[in-house]
Amino acid sequence: MNANSIQKANPGMNDAILQVQHLSMKFGGLVAIGDLSFAAKRGEITALIGPNGAGKTTVFNCITGFYKPSEGMITLNRNDGSSFLLERLPNHEIPARAKVARTFQNIRLFSGMTLLENLLVAQHNKLMKASGYTILGLFGFSGYRKASAESIELARHWLEKADLIDRADDPAGDLPYGAQRRLEIARAMCTGPELLCLDEPAAGLNPKESAALNELLIDIKNTSGASILLIEHDMSVVMQISDHVVVLEYGRKISDGSPQSVRTDPRVIAAYLGVDDEEVETVLTEVGDEDVIEQLDIGPDAAHGPGTSSSYLAGPVSDTVGHSEGERVTVSKGASKAAQVDAKANLPRKPSERATAKSTGKASTAKPRGGRK
Amino acid sequence: MAVTVSPERDTVATPIQRALKEGFYAGAISLGLFVLFIGLKTGQNMSNELVVTTRWGLLAAVVIATAVGRFLYVAYGQPFMASQKITNVATGLLPASVASRFFQLPWFVAAVVVALLLFVFNSSLAGWVGAEPAGYLQFLRALAIIYVLACVIYYFRAFIHANFTRLGITALVLYPILVVAVLSLNAWSITGGLQGSLKWVDNFGIQILIYVMLAWGLNIVVGLAGLLDLGYVAFYALGAYAYALLATQYGLSFWILLPAAGAMAALWGVLLGFPVLRLRGDYLAIVTLAFGEIIRLVLINWREVTNGSAGISGIPKVSFFGLMSFNVSDPNYIAKVLGIAQSGAYYKIFLYYLILGLCLLTAFVTIRLRRLPVGRAWEALREDEIACRSLGINTTTTKLTAFATGAMFGGFAGSFFAARQGFVSPESFVFLESAIILAIVVLGGMGSLVGIAVAAMVMIGGTEALRELDFLKEIFGPDFTPELYRMLLFGMAMVIVMLWKPRGFVGSREPTAFLKERRAVSGSFTKEGHG
Ligand SMILES: Nc1ncnc2c1ncn2[C@@H]1O[C@H](COP(=O)(O)OP(=O)(O)OP(=O)(O)O)[C@@H](O)[C@H]1O
Ligand SMILES: [Mg+2]
Numbered sequence: 001m002n003a004n005s006i007q008k009a010n011p012g013m014n015d016a017i018l019q020v021q022h023l024s025m026k027f028g029g030l031v032a033i034g035d036l037s038f039a040a041k042r043g044e045i046t047a048l049i050g051p052n053g054a055g056k057t058t059v060f061n062c063i064t065g066f067y068k069p070s071e072g073m074i075t076l077n078r079n080d081g082s083s084f085l086l087e088r089l090p091n092h093e094i095p096a097r098a099k100v101a102r103t104f105q106n107i108r109l110f111s112g113m114t115l116l117e118n119l120l121v122a123q124h125n126k127l128m129k130a131s132g133y134t135i136l137g138l139f140g141f142s143g144y145r146k147a148s149a150e151s152i153e154l155a156r157h158w159l160e161k162a163d164l165i166d167r168a169d170d171p172a173g174d175l176p177y178g179a180q181r182r183l184e185i186a187r188a189m190c191t192g193p194e195l196l197c198l199d200e201p202a203a204g205l206n207p208k209e210s211a212a213l214n215e216l217l218i219d220i221k222n223t224s225g226a227s228i229l230l231i232e233h234d235m236s237v238v239m240q241i242s243d244h245v246v247v248l249e250y251g252r253k254i255s256d257g258s259p260q261s262v263r264t265d266p267r268v269i270a271a272y273l274g275v276d277d278e279e280v281e282t283v284l285t286e287v288g289d290e291d292v293i294e295q296l297d298i299g300p301d302a303a304h305g306p307g308t309s310s311s312y313l314a315g316p317v318s319d320t321v322g323h324s325e326g327e328r329v330t331v332s333k334g335a336s337k338a339a340q341v342d343a344k345a346n347l348p349r350k351p352s353e354r355a356t357a358k359s360t361g362k363a364s365t366a367k368p369r370g371g372r373k
Numbered sequence: 374m375a376v377t378v379s380p381e382r383d384t385v386a387t388p389i390q391r392a393l394k395e396g397f398y399a400g401a402i403s404l405g406l407f408v409l410f411i412g413l414k415t416g417q418n419m420s421n422e423l424v425v426t427t428r429w430g431l432l433a434a435v436v437i438a439t440a441v442g443r444f445l446y447v448a449y450g451q452p453f454m455a456s457q458k459i460t461n462v463a464t465g466l467l468p469a470s471v472a473s474r475f476f477q478l479p480w481f482v483a484a485v486v487v488a489l490l491l492f493v494f495n496s497s498l499a500g501w502v503g504a505e506p507a508g509y510l511q512f513l514r515a516l517a518i519i520y521v522l523a524c525v526i527y528y529f530r531a532f533i534h535a536n537f538t539r540l541g542i543t544a545l546v547l548y549p550i551l552v553v554a555v556l557s558l559n560a561w562s563i564t565g566g567l568q569g570s571l572k573w574v575d576n577f578g579i580q581i582l583i584y585v586m587l588a589w590g591l592n593i594v595v596g597l598a599g600l601l602d603l604g605y606v607a608f609y610a611l612g613a614y615a616y617a618l619l620a621t622q623y624g625l626s627f628w629i630l631l632p633a634a635g636a637m638a639a640l641w642g643v644l645l646g647f648p649v650l651r652l653r654g655d656y657l658a659i660v661t662l663a664f665g666e667i668i669r670l671v672l673i674n675w676r677e678v679t680n681g682s683a684g685i686s687g688i689p690k691v692s693f694f695g696l697m698s699f700n701v702s703d704p705n706y707i708a709k710v711l712g713i714a715q716s717g718a719y720y721k722i723f724l725y726y727l728i729l730g731l732c733l734l735t736a737f738v739t740i741r742l743r744r745l746p747v748g749r750a751w752e753a754l755r756e757d758e759i760a761c762r763s764l765g766i767n768t769t770t771t772k773l774t775a776f777a778t779g780a781m782f783g784g785f786a787g788s789f790f791a792a793r794q795g796f797v798s799p800e801s802f803v804f805l806e807s808a809i810i811l812a813i814v815v816l817g818g819m820g821s822l823v824g825i826a827v828a829a830m831v832m833i834g835g836t837e838a839l840r841e842l843d844f845l846k847e848i849f850g851p852d853f854t855p856e857l858y859r860m861l862l863f864g865m866a867m868v869i870v871m872l873w874k875p876r877g878f879v880g881s882r883e884p885t886a887f888l889k890e891r892r893a894v895s896g897s898f899t900k901e902g903h904g
Binding site: 064066091092093094095096101102104108109110111112113114116117120121122123124125127128131138144152156159165168169170171172173174187188191 | 738741742745746747749750752753755756757759760761762763764765766767768882884885886887888889890891892894895897898899900
């Protein structure tokens with residue numbers, strides 16, 4: 001935890017495998033990500049959390065080249081010292097050259113191909129070179145046969161890690177949901193990544209599968225040398241395995257630090273709890289002591305409050321979050337609560353000024369999201 | 374409170390009652406459908422006036438046939454099929470299958486005897502019973518032969534299933550030899566046999582194999598990479614014209630021009646691919662369709678080069694690797710070199726083996742490519758393009774290679790077509806050809822070589838066989854031409870096959886690699902691709 005705070009104060013350049021600087025992504029008038037900066041450290045599991053529609057998947061899509069960011073810089077420093085500006089690389093070169101692999105929120109497997117084939121497709125570039133861009137392979141060149149055998153061995157290795165070896169010759173579409181999630185991770189690992197981006201890997205898993213997934217991720221982190229960037233709603237997964245947590249709300253970073261510091265951050269709690277304007281203060285006094293609040297005043301300023309469009313686009317989804325005291329609270333989301341907490345936290349204690357601060361809070365809230373009753 | 378059930382609800386209509394009702398409805402519907410189609414016919418009389426002829430008799434026959442057919446199906450067919458699924462109470466076994474009851478030894482022996490007798494007395498039949506019954510007896514003979522063959526296939530079905538590919542290739546290699554042998558025996562002379570074999574080798578053998586090759590080429594694009602290409606015939610045309618022009622203008626040999634035509638078609642595949650491949654699904658289909666039409670219109674209108682719709686004739690024949698020629702006037706004519714009787718059949722048999730070789734080359738390359746990374750990437754592209762990109766696959770070049778490879782085989786087939794025909798014109802490359810090739814791929818089961826070959830055999834062989842059904846003239850009158858019903862039958866066959874096997878003849882997919890055992894992947898998991 002100590003090391004974490006030092007890193008936060010002074011993020012070492014080569015220590016960070018991924019650096020996102022001033023990243024913005026706009027869809028027409030909608031600001032999906034606004035001026036986001038964070039770093040993911042080498043050899044660590046960094047979690048990216050936030051309520052639904054916060055822009056987490058959009059961040060992934062920018063990192064992996066599916067979207068071209070409107071502004072900002074995404075730097076990837078590979079283990080061998082080379083670095084890449086991901087926003088400038090074409091989509092398919094990001095996995096191939098910058099060694100970033102990803103999974104998808106809605107699983108994308110090659111469902112009509114067997115598990116083994118799925119993992120072989122992931123080794124496409126390597127095998128393509130070995131087959132002399134098909135020409136040599138067509139004539140049964142021995143170098144290709146060797147490479148092909150090696151690729152099957154690598155696939156076998158990851159199938160064993162993901163506990164799928166018994167089903168290696170079954171079509172991927174035939175697997176149960178949890179196994180499909182693990183297969184997608186194994187497939188991403190077969191590209192030999194240095195940064196593995198996982199979009200909600202624990203979604204839809206039962207507790208047993210979720211525990212197996214935790215083990216797999218820890219194992220990947222410890223043995224393969226890949227760093228992990230993780231989007232997750234399941235707080236038990238996040239809190240157990242991540243070394244570092246970045247919290248987004250409305251495309252802005254509202255908190256960044258160790259899991260422990262993030263879970264006690266009033267802004268985060270407010271963002272997840274979606275308390276009423278009047279209750280913000282209560283929450284603040286309940287969970288946040290003065291020190292924590294002062295320490296973490298890096299939230300968005302009032303001018304960058306969420307726009308109306310982002311407010312009504314988000315759906316009325318309920319989230320269940322682990323509360324700091326351990327009890328679980330099911331809540332409905334509200335508009336940017338973190339901004340309100342910020343506004344309140346910086347309040348002078350005089351009642352007259354408090355009233356003005358409250359109104360700013362409301363202004364930045366714009367329209368409350370649908371579903372709040 | 375007591376629930377009263379009305380007595381009508383309890384009585385379930387007996388199958389016969391239901392069948393009567395449904396038969397009546399079917400008759401009414403077909404009457405409504407056909408009253409204008411069949412009941413009335415417009416034509417011209419001697420003074421060019423429009424006359425309406427009524428055909429109530431024919432209409433009545435069709436309507437009654439429909440009604441009776443529906444009645445029989447509901448009354449007897451459906452209960453029978455249902456009973457097939459119910460196990461016997463006493464033995465706990467399913468009833469013997471229809472097929473095993475249909476193919477039985479006594480019947481087999483009887484059919485063999487009938488077929489043999491009719492063969493032996495073929496020539497004297499007409500004298501004994503008259504011309505018309507003799508026609509029917511010939512039909513009976515054909516039925517007996519089909520029954521005998523079906524029995525044999527049924528009996529050896531497990532073996533055939535296990536060795537389908539090997540048996541198929543053997544049969545294809547032996548086919549011309551068998552045809553010549555059987556016909557020679559029948560006519561009791563080798564030259565007669567050769568002469569008679571022309572039709573069988575050319576119309577059935579070569580024709581089918583050209584479509585097999587085209588469909589296998591298109592299979593790479595549609596079946597493997599999942600890119601819907603409705604203009605495939607353009608590459609076929611490019612290959613044909615490349616050979617026709619270069620051979621007639623520069624006198625280059627087939628063996629140089631075959632790869633050249635393939636390369637040319639592949640090049641055009643890439644050129645077409647560049648602008649088009651960012652499109653997906655329906656949009657891609659429409660643009661490729663347009664490409665096919667553009668090529669055809671260019672062929673028609675660029676008269677200085679292509680000679681317009683008159684086409685190019687006098688395309689030189691293929692030589693036997695330059696060693697022997699098939700032109701009677703040449704000094705190295707095959708019959709002179711080998712010292713055998715002159716016959717046009719040699720060239721056809723040679724062409725048969727040539728296209729067979731080209732087909733096997735296509736199959737070999739396709740099978741090899743599927744096991745190489747590029748082939749796997751094609752299939753992965755069909756399954757999920759976004760996932761492919763997330764794995765570092767360059768989807769643009771992958772699509773382009775699929776397009777180019779498919780186009781190359783189309784070009785090969787085209788140059789062969791030009792050499793076989795000796796004449797090319799834009800009329801051979803209309804959209805209908807693209808549609809037929811695509812239909813064969815879909816019918817065979819996208820991605821499956823065996824299924825596609827069978828589909829080509831059924832579809833092309835079936836339409837060719839319609840020309841042979843002369844006895845139908847006895848039934849429908851002398852001006853009945855079964856070939857005209859080709860497209861109707863083609864369409865009906867497609868509907869039936871798609872109802873019976875929605876994924877084509879071979880719906881499953883062979884995996885390209887395996888750890889423990891190779892198990893076919895059921896068609897319900899594979900995707901068709903979106904572009
Ligand atoms: N291609 C797009 N075009 C327009 N708007 C988009 C696009 N992609 C995302 N958005 C919008 O950006 C916002 C952030 O979406 P994103 O999918 O990144 O959320 P998320 O944090 O992943 O949410 P969840 O937890 O539900 O997955 C949403 O309001 C969404 O509607
Ligand atoms: Mg998401």
